[in-house]
Amino acid sequence: VIYTFLKRHKDFEFEPFQNPATGEQVKTLQILPQDFNSDGFFISKIKRKES
Numbered sequence: 001v002i003y004t005f006l007k008r009h010k011d012f013e014f015e016p017f018q019n020p021a022t023g024e025q026v027k028t029l030q031i032l033p034q035d036f037n038s039d040g041f042f043i044s045k046i047k048r049k050e051s
Contacts, residue, residue: 002028002044015047 014027
């Protein structure tokens with residue numbers, strides 16, 4: 001869904017953020033139910049491009 005949004009809205013882009021588990025910079029983060037015995041999550045951060 002996020003990739004479709006970004007293709008359709010060229011004035012937005014990913015804003016990398018720090019993965020709290022690894023410390024690396026990422027554009028997206030997927031947490032599966034089996035990872036923490038919880039619900040699953042897909043996380044991304046986007047921002048409007050500066051003009």
